[in-house]
Amino acid sequence: MYSAIRGSDIRLRSPMGDNLAPIHMEKKILSNGSKCGLKDKLGEGGYGSVFKGRLRSGREVAVKILKKGESDGQDFISEVATIGRNHHVNVVELIGFCFNGSKQALVYDFTHNGSLDKHIFSQGQGMSLDCKKLYKIALGIARGIEYLHRGITPKVFDFGLARLCPMEYNIVSLIAARGNLGYMAPELVYKNLGGVSYKADVYSFGKLLMEMATRRKNEDNVTGCLSHTYFPLWVHDQLNKGLDIPMIIIALWCIQWIPSERSSMRKVLEMLEGDVHDLQISPKPLFYPPR
Numbered sequence: 001m002y003s004a005i006r007g008s009d010i011r012l013r014s015p016m017g018d019n020l021a022p023i024h025m026e027k028k029i030l031s032n033g034s035k036c037g038l039k040d041k042l043g044e045g046g047y048g049s050v051f052k053g054r055l056r057s058g059r060e061v062a063v064k065i066l067k068k069g070e071s072d073g074q075d076f077i078s079e080v081a082t083i084g085r086n087h088h089v090n091v092v093e094l095i096g097f098c099f100n101g102s103k104q105a106l107v108y109d110f111t112h113n114g115s116l117d118k119h120i121f122s123q124g125q126g127m128s129l130d131c132k133k134l135y136k137i138a139l140g141i142a143r144g145i146e147y148l149h150r151g152i153t154p155k156v157f158d159f160g161l162a163r164l165c166p167m168e169y170n171i172v173s174l175i176a177a178r179g180n181l182g183y184m185a186p187e188l189v190y191k192n193l194g195g196v197s198y199k200a201d202v203y204s205f206g207k208l209l210m211e212m213a214t215r216r217k218n219e220d221n222v223t224g225c226l227s228h229t230y231f232p233l234w235v236h237d238q239l240n241k242g243l244d245i246p247m248i249i250i251a252l253w254c255i256q257w258i259p260s261e262r263s264s265m266r267k268v269l270e271m272l273e274g275d276v277h278d279l280q281i282s283p284k285p286l287f288y289p290p291r
């Protein structure tokens, strides 16, 4: 499946701008996938598998091989060019891409600390982070998303990578990758809620924030006796029980069903950085889509 991706197919964005130059990677990740290449799998997301690689310069990279798409390639190239132009300390850098017919890959800077979920739900393995550190990380993520939403190309970031894949692949992959379902905004499923916009990212951020504040996975059964309790409702009920209240209050503003009732990322940042006493309690989250 990966054998068609060769070194000369992978192009690296030059540090000076948009000129693209071939990227040279160690043979290991460029040879036929079935024999010796692309072995060091880091994980799998809704859009494809991610492998560890190394440039000849020694720089470590993460190569995301996108699931087979139906785009004509022009969309992919123009969106990659847009994403590649953004630089923010809280946004992982896209340093290159590969486009070879239906084989499409994105090359990112390698991040060494691993996935956040390992630190939130570590339970003995990995590094368990205290509330202060988690709050700082949440603030960093919010700043990164707010930067991406900041008026530059809202059309692109409305969907993030979703626009790079045909719709049926998104649905299939999200179902296959159960972990992602919990972060998906309801308007991606219920069309009567209105169009999909950058508010879908706010929803996903809210779900993540709830996990960080409660250290529970979205899809977990929340208690032994209330195994079918809807997670956001359970979280709302915890407001009086001493969990990380500010983060929970902010998260609840992010996960409102109706996109227009959700806070913008700018507002979320204001809440995260502002006085806890100014926080207003959000309406109770709905379990069913509003009619």
Ligand SMILES: Nc1ncnc2c1ncn2[C@@H]1O[C@H](COP(=O)(O)OP(=O)(O)OP(=O)(O)O)[C@@H](O)[C@H]1O
Binding pocket: 042, 043, 044, 045, 046, 047, 048, 049, 050, 061, 062, 064, 092, 108, 109, 110, 111, 112, 114, 115, 180
């Ligand atoms: N830049 C990176 N550096 C190091 N590891 C990475 C990098 N990007 C992804 N990974 C690893 O690959 C895994 C899958 O990443 P990927 O971005 O495809 O999916 P995700 O973030 O879990 O979900 P989504 O499909 O919504 O993007 C991550 O959990 C992480 O372990």
